[in-house]
Amino acid sequence: MDLRALLDRPTDAERLAVDDLLGPSEEFNGRVAYGGHEARARRQLLLPALHACQDAVGSISRGALGYISERLTVPPAELYGVATFYSLFNTDEARGTTVHVCDDIVCSQYGAKGLLQTLEGSELSWEASPCLGQCERAPAVMFHSPGEGYGNAAPVDSDTVGNVVFDELPHGVVHQDQSQLRLLRRIGRIDPTSLEAYRGSGGYQTLTRAIELGPDGVISALDESGLKGRGGAAFPIGIKWRGVADAPGPDKYVIANGDESEPGTFKDRLLMEGDPFAVIEAMTIYGFATGSTKGYIYVRGEYPTAEKRLRDAIVMASEAGLLGTRVANAGFDFDLEVRRGAGAYICGEETALFASIEGYRGEPRQKPPFPTQHGVFGRPTGINNIETLLAALEVIEGGAGEFARVGTEQSTGPKLFCVSGAVEKPGVFEVPFGTTLGEILALAGGVRGGRGLGAVLLGGAAGVFVDFSFLDMPLTFEDTREAGATLGSGAVIVFDENCDFGPVLRRIARFFEEESCGQCVPCRIGTVRQSEALARLNDGETLGTVADELERLDDLARVMTDASICGLGQTAASAIQSAIRLQLRGAPA
Amino acid sequence: MTMTEREISTITAQVNGEVVEVPDGSTILDACRQAGLDLPTLCYGPTMTAANACRVCVVELEGSRTLVPSCSRKLEEGMDIRTGTERAEHSRRLVMELLGSASELDRSGDQLDSWIEDAGAEPSRFGPKAATVAAQPKIEDDLYVRDYGRCILCYRCVDACGVEHQNTFAITVAGRGFEAHISTEFDVALPDSACVYCGNCIAVCPTGALVGKVEFDMREDDTWDESRQGVTRTVCAYCGVGCNLDLHTQDGKIVNVTSPHDHDVTLGNLCIKGRFGWSYVSSAGDV
Numbered sequence: 113m114d115l116r117a118l119l120d121r122p123t124d125a126e127r128l129a130v131d132d133l134l135g136p137s138e139e140f141n142g143r144v145a146y147g148g149h150e151a152r153a154r155r156q157l158l159l160p161a162l163h164a165c166q167d168a169v170g171s172i173s174r175g176a177l178g179y180i181s182e183r184l185t186v187p188p189a190e191l192y193g194v195a196t197f198y199s200l201f202n203t204d205e206a207r208g209t210t211v212h213v214c215d216d217i218v219c220s221q222y223g224a225k226g227l228l229q230t231l232e233g234s235e236l237s238w239e240a241s242p243c244l245g246q247c248e249r250a251p252a253v254m255f256h257s258p259g260e261g262y263g264n265a266a267p268v269d270s271d272t273v274g275n276v277v278f279d280e281l282p283h284g285v286v287h288q289d290q291s292q293l294r295l296l297r298r299i300g301r302i303d304p305t306s307l308e309a310y311r312g313s314g315g316y317q318t319l320t321r322a323i324e325l326g327p328d329g330v331i332s333a334l335d336e337s338g339l340k341g342r343g344g345a346a347f348p349i350g351i352k353w354r355g356v357a358d359a360p361g362p363d364k365y366v367i368a369n370g371d372e373s374e375p376g377t378f379k380d381r382l383l384m385e386g387d388p389f390a391v392i393e394a395m396t397i398y399g400f401a402t403g404s405t406k407g408y409i410y411v412r413g414e415y416p417t418a419e420k421r422l423r424d425a426i427v428m429a430s431e432a433g434l435l436g437t438r439v440a441n442a443g444f445d446f447d448l449e450v451r452r453g454a455g456a457y458i459c460g461e462e463t464a465l466f467a468s469i470e471g472y473r474g475e476p477r478q479k480p481p482f483p484t485q486h487g488v489f490g491r492p493t494g495i496n497n498i499e500t501l502l503a504a505l506e507v508i509e510g511g512a513g514e515f516a517r518v519g520t521e522q523s524t525g526p527k528l529f530c531v532s533g534a535v536e537k538p539g540v541f542e543v544p545f546g547t548t549l550g551e552i553l554a555l556a557g558g559v560r561g562g563r564g565l566g567a568v569l570l571g572g573a574a575g576v577f578v579d580f581s582f583l584d585m586p587l588t589f590e591d592t593r594e595a596g597a598t599l600g601s602g603a604v605i606v607f608d609e610n611c612d613f614g615p616v617l618r619r620i621a622r623f624f625e626e627e628s629c630g631q632c633v634p635c636r637i638g639t640v641r642q643s644e645a646l647a648r649l650n651d652g653e654t655l656g657t658v659a660d661e662l663e664r665l666d667d668l669a670r671v672m673t674d675a676s677i678c679g680l681g682q683t684a685a686s687a688i689q690s691a692i693r694l695q696l697r698g699a700p701a
Numbered sequence: 702m703t704m705t706e707r708e709i710s711t712i713t714a715q716v717n718g719e720v721v722e723v724p725d726g727s728t729i730l731d732a733c734r735q736a737g738l739d740l741p742t743l744c745y746g747p748t749m750t751a752a753n754a755c756r757v758c759v760v761e762l763e764g765s766r767t768l769v770p771s772c773s774r775k776l777e778e779g780m781d782i783r784t785g786t787e788r789a790e791h792s793r794r795l796v797m798e799l800l801g802s803a804s805e806l807d808r809s810g811d812q813l814d815s816w817i818e819d820a821g822a823e824p825s826r827f828g829p830k831a832a833t834v835a836a837q838p839k840i841e842d843d844l845y846v847r848d849y850g851r852c853i854l855c856y857r858c859v860d861a862c863g864v865e866h867q868n869t870f871a872i873t874v875a876g877r878g879f880e881a882h883i884s885t886e887f888d889v890a891l892p893d894s895a896c897v898y899c900g901n902c903i904a905v906c907p908t909g910a911l912v913g914k915v916e917f918d919m920r921e922d923d924t925w926d927e928s929r930q931g932v933t934r935t936v937c938a939y940c941g942v943g944c945n946l947d948l949h950t951q952d953g954k955i956v957n958v959t960s961p962h963d964h965d966v967t968l969g970n971l972c973i974k975g976r977f978g979w980s981y982v983s984s985a986g987d988v
Contacts, residue, residue, distance in 0.1 A: 118886060174887055187895060188886035190863075193873030196884075203887065456877070473874065478753050478773055630854065630874070630881030632756050634792070637799035640879045641827050648828075655828045664826065671795035674768045674788060675756045682767060 118178030118188050126176040129168035130161055134183050151185040156489075158184055158471030162195055163452060170258035171206035186471070197473040197629075200256070200413050200455035207237040209257040209276050212414075214250070216243035216375045217569070217619050218532045218605060222250035222267070230270040242457065242623055243375035243572075244414050247532035247605075248284055248539045254414055262416045280417050284382040287539050288555070294510075294526050295502050296542045299386035304421055307428045310389035316434065318509040322397045323442045325508070327357060330401040334504060336512035338524035343369060343460075343497030344571070344600050344679070346589045349504060352494060355484030356402040359492030366398040367469075367488065367495040368409040370418065371453050371460040374572035375623060376603035379528040379540045380498035384411065384418035387502070388425040392448060394501035396439060397508060399446040402494050406447050410465055413453040422450050457627040461678050462487075462495045464629065475631045476678035499528055499602070519545030523588035527602065531556040534563070534608040543587075550583035552604060564609035567696055571600020573620045574683035576690040598686075614650045614698025617688050621646050624684040635681030638672045642685060649697060662692060714780040729771035729782055730758060738784055741793065741816040743800075744855035745772035746905050748968040749865050752856040757796045757816075761786045768792055790820065797822035802831045803879075805851045808909030808920065832879065838917070841890050844898055844977045846917040847883075851910035854881060858902035858911055866970050871896040900976040904959060904969045913977070916957050926951065934961070937975040942966070944975055954983050 122130070131137060134157060161184065165176040172195045181188040195201045211231060215224040231238040244264065246252035252266035255276045263278040283300045290297065303309040310316070322330050335350030356364055368391060372380040384391055395407045411419045426448050429435045437445045451469055453459050459468045463477040466488040487493020496504070503525055507515045516524045523545035529552055532538045536557025543552060549568065559565050567577045576597045578585070585595055592599050607616065621643040630636045645665050648654050654661045669685030676682050691697065710725045716736040723732050728751070733740055744755040751773035759768035763781035768789055771782075783789065797817050800806065801824025806813060817824075838848040856874065863870045871894045875884040885894035903911040912920075919925035930951045937944045944967045949957040958976055962969035 118889075177886065187870035187873075189870055189873040189884070189894065192884065192886040193875045196875040197877050199877075478770070480775075626878060628878040630876070630878045631754050633754070633796050633799055633853070634756055636854070636879055636881065637803050638795075640832050641799065641802070644827070644831060655826075667791075667795055670788075671792045671799070675759045675792040675796065676767075677753065677756075 118174050118181070120174035120178055122173070122175040122179040123169070125168050126165050126173065127179060129164040130176070130179055130183060133157065133160055133164050137183060148185075151183070154184050155186055155471040156469060158186060158191065158194060159451065159454065159468060162198075162201055163454065166201050166454075167261065168259060169206050170208065170210075170256075171202045171204065173206065177203075184471075194471065194473050198413075198454035198456050199626075206258070209236065209255060209260075211236055211238040211273065211276075212241035212244070212254040212256065213238060213273070214242070214244040214246070214252045214254075215240045215619070216623065217573070217616055218243065218247040218376055219251040220615070220619060221533055221607075221611075223269070224251045226270055227251055227253070227268065227273045230273055234274055236274055241414075242627065243373070243377075245372055245378040245381050245412070246281075247376055247378055247530065249281075250532070250538075254416075264414075264416060280420075283386045284378065285539055286382075287537050288541060293542050294506055295383070295499065295528060296540065298390065299382055302387070304386050304388055305424060307389060307425070307432060310387075314509075315389055316393055316440075318505050319393055319396055319400075319434070319440060322400060322508050323440065327401045327403065330397060330508060331357060333507055333512045337507040337515040338522070339500070339503055339507055339515065340523065340589060341496060342499040342503065342527070342602065344374075344574075344598075346599075349496065349500060352484060352496070353398070353401055355482075356404065356492050356494035359484060361403050361492075362405065363489070364402065364404040364492040365488050365494070366395060366402060366404045366407045367462075367465065367493060368395055368407070368501055369460060369462065369465060369495055369497045370409055370411040370415070370422075371465060372415075372498070372601070373412050373453075373457040373460050374574060374601040374603055375620075376532050376569065376572045376605040377530050377601040378532075379530050379602055381415055381418055382540050383498050383502055384409075384415065385421055388418075388421040389429065390502055390505060391422065391498060392425055392429050392435070394505040395448055396435065396446050397505070398494060398496070398501065400439070400442075400444050404494065405445045406449075408449050408451050408469060408488070410451045410453060410459070410469065412460075413455050419450060419452050426450065456629075457623075458629045458678075458680055461680060464678070465495070466493065473629070475629045476680075478677065520586070520588050520590070522590045527587070527599075529587070529602050529604050531604045531606065533569075533606040534560045534566075534611070535606045536560055545588045546586045546591075548584050548586050549578070549604070552587065553583070553606065556604075556606075559606060559608050561608070566607040566609045566611040567613070567691075567694065569605040569607070569687060570603070571598045572603035572605070573623050573687055574679070575600040575603065575687055577687060577694055577696060578690075579694055597690075612698050613691060613696040614646075617691055617696075617698065618643065618646050618650060620687050624680065628680065628684070632675075632677045632681060634671045634674075635676045635684060638668045638676075638681070639684050642668050642672075642688065646688070665689070665692065712776050712778050714776055714778065714782065716782045717784055723776060727776050729760060729762070729769065729774050729776050729780070732776050732780075732782065733760070733771055733784060740771055740784060741797075741813075741820075742772055743813075743853060743907050744857060746857055746907070746962075748962050749857060749860055749905065752860060754856050755796065755800070755853065757793055757800075759789055759792050759796075760784045761789045794820040794822045798824050798826060800824070800853050802827040803833050804853050804908065804910075805835075806853075806908060808851060808912075809907060810909075813907070834879075834882070840914070840917075842892065842898075843914050844973075845900055845903055845911060845913050847891075848910050848912065848917070849882060851908045852883060853908055853910075854883070855907060857905040857907065858883060861901045861905045861970075862896075866901050866968070867897070867899055869895050869897055869899070872902070898973040898977065899971065900973070901970045903976075904962075904971075913957050919951075919956060925956075930956065937971070939972075939974045939978065944971055946971070946975055948979070955979050 246266040249266040753773040
């Protein structure tokens with residue numbers, strides 16, 4: 113490969129930001145010699161390097177891109193392709209502080225439109241954003257300030273939306289009684305910045321227990337517990353862990369998927385912010401049980417507090433000998449690294465997440481081969497969602513039998529639901545599998561303002577709308593599947609009887625249109641055609657009759673579901689089709 | 702083990718009920734072709750690894766929740782494949798309708814026309830206001846034109862420029878979703894990029910989005926007429942490699958040069974001299 117560099121040079125600030133990450137450059141007489149295997153092996157630092165520049169100066173300039181390209185031996189065109197893939201990287205003119213305003217389906221119920229109107233008349237640079245995962249305190253914004261960092265504010269109003277403050281938000285509030293909680297029991301009660309506090313509450317005893325059980329004992333316990341993945345696919349965890357453990361080593365990886373980006377979903381944020389050491393302990397056990405010596409925690413780029421807590425916790429755990437070589441004085445090594453996403457829902461898809469870590473565009477890959485054989489860096493990889501990892505910790509701590517006693521036969525253990533939208537007390541609720549939808553709504557205080565229920569969107573944008581007739585449905589994998597619904601990410605978004613669903617459906621359609629990676633035709637073009645058809649229906653300007661439009665939407669739904677590469681395209685029509693079945697299209701304007 | 706002793710392991714599967722036996726490592730598409738069936742392919746070219754992006758070659762695989770891309774899915778023992786189910790044909794039709802509704806396909810050749818016709822695809826059904834990728838052709842030099850209003854984002858040019866053939870990495874897919882497009886870094890003009898003008902991207906483009914300047918001009922003037930063209934195979938005279946050239950001539954003049962895709966040495970690839978250095982042949986000046 114003949115690397116042709118851009119002629120622009122980086123500014124001192126950009127060079128410093130990159131050198132801070134990659135080490136000082138060996139420059140002599142203005143000529144730089146990098147390359148070879150050593151430089152190429154660092155391609156996985158590409159995303160952190162882009163973050164470093166974006167954070168320092170508010171853009172990825174030509175000079176900065178050229179410099180990263182030289183340092184990592186990545187062609188500038190490829191690097192540009194990666195930088196433009198992520199919505200939080202700006203390859204145009206540098207901007208000062210930017211406010212990202214969530215105008216997704218929950219925040220738009222809480223006045224996001226007014227916030228956008230306020231900002232339109234202000235000097236601040238701003239952008240509308242997909243769900244920021246702060247739905248229990250909507251409406252939410254995220255600030256990004258060059259040289260200062262990034263932060264969230266929620267709830268905000270027209271007066272406060274322009275006040276850029278980087279104070280950490282308080283923990284998400286847990287409304288339930290302590291006695292009912294396992295996964296959430298430490299949230300808001302134990303100082304998440306103190307390893308001592310974590311240990312004092314029983315932390316790291318589970319790792320000791322896991323070491324006693326041995327890798328096979330851990331995986332057998334997971335098998336017996338019946339634990340299934342909480343990320344949406346409900347895959348049996350014991351099988352996945354055993355797949356990685358049985359794969360030939362030594363290079364294998366475990367990954368915690370904290371790229372929680374499904375609209376209306378914020379449980380993993382709560383766990384990462386409020387119980388970071390538990391995530392680290394669970395990952396350490398994951399590494400021990402599967403024989404992997406390296407782990408990543410991929411945190412979505414909109415979660416500043418979670419990222420910071422996890423980074424700090426990793427440092428503290430390493431200093432205490434709980435990460436690194438000879439973890440806890442037992443005979444295994446395990447290192448953990450945080451990776452920060454950069455604004456791409458698709459990177460929550462496991463193979464896209466691998467590509468993102470490796471420094472490529474976050475485009476999903478064809479499966480098979482599956483991650484347990486061919487994962488990140490082409491090596492066997494175990495990847496689980498944050499809630500799943502904490503549930504696995506519960507299995508080891510309390511035993512498989514104890515865990516399986518909670519819930520139903522096919523859906524064992526406790527489950528977190530993120531209730532948001534038109535309820536009195538939005539928040540994360542921990543319940544046994546099998547709790548009904550009505551009971552969960554009751555825990556959240558029922559529909560806001562005593563109004564009637566319009567509909568509930570289960571599982572977020574990739575989920576399914578259900579109406580009042582589903583209130584008695586037990587929320588389990590098997591019951592929702594049978595009813596043609598889904599648990600998805602555990603999002604429960606409530607709409608009241610006065611809701612106009614037209615704009616809601618159009619926002620969902622726009623979400624997929626904007627978040628499609630663009631790789632496959634059904635999703636790249638289908639999501640656009642779906643948006644266009646909904647707009648025509650909403651505006652009363654149908655091509656042919658309403659029935660013609662519905663047929664067109666049905667055709668699009670089928671091709672996206674049948675022929676898209678990954679779950680994003682395959683579910684891009686799910687919520688919209690379910691709304692059409694429930695006659696929730698909204699009246700034409 | 703000598704060559705004669707080597708056994709080639711094979712896989713047996715069913716295509717539309719017919720048993721086929723193909724070498725291990727074959728794709729579903731290979732099996733379909735062995736069974737005498739051809740499926741449309743756009744992002745998969747004969748000289749390249751399948752990009753698995755266009756999804757026009759999808760088939761039904763017994764036991765699979767979704768349809769599978771025949772070009773990139775490896776055949777496994779005992780697979781039961783159906784190419785002509787309503788579901789598979791529906792997806793193939795919709796993919797062609799979506800592509801035709803977003804990109805100009807009028808220079809994609811007769812094969813795509815016939816696929817679209819056979820599938821009964823109607824790209825116009827998404828209405829006159831459907832978003833498209835329409836763009837002014839990029840004309841930056843006398844060698845070739847990038848007419849991205851015809852681009853279907855099949856990734857072939859990017860792969861040919863990168864790891865598959867040329868290892869130059871001048872172009873990439875930039876942006877995301879419907880905004881995704883082929884670009885150099887910061888969209889700099891080709892002479893400012895790493896491009897070496899080998900034109901191997903042109904050789905793999907299935908829709909005429911990348912095209913030689915002479916051909917582009919003639920098509921715009923409506924003087925390009927393949928029925929009046931002949932092809933003469935010769936050997937490139939520039940260096941000692943000996944690449945095969947196909948000289949496409951119309952009215953006694955060279956209008957394009959390609960290399961055969963099935964040629965062991967070139968796989969259809971050439972360098973700037975072989976592909977573009979032929980105007981001297983019809984030059985009026987003295988040698």
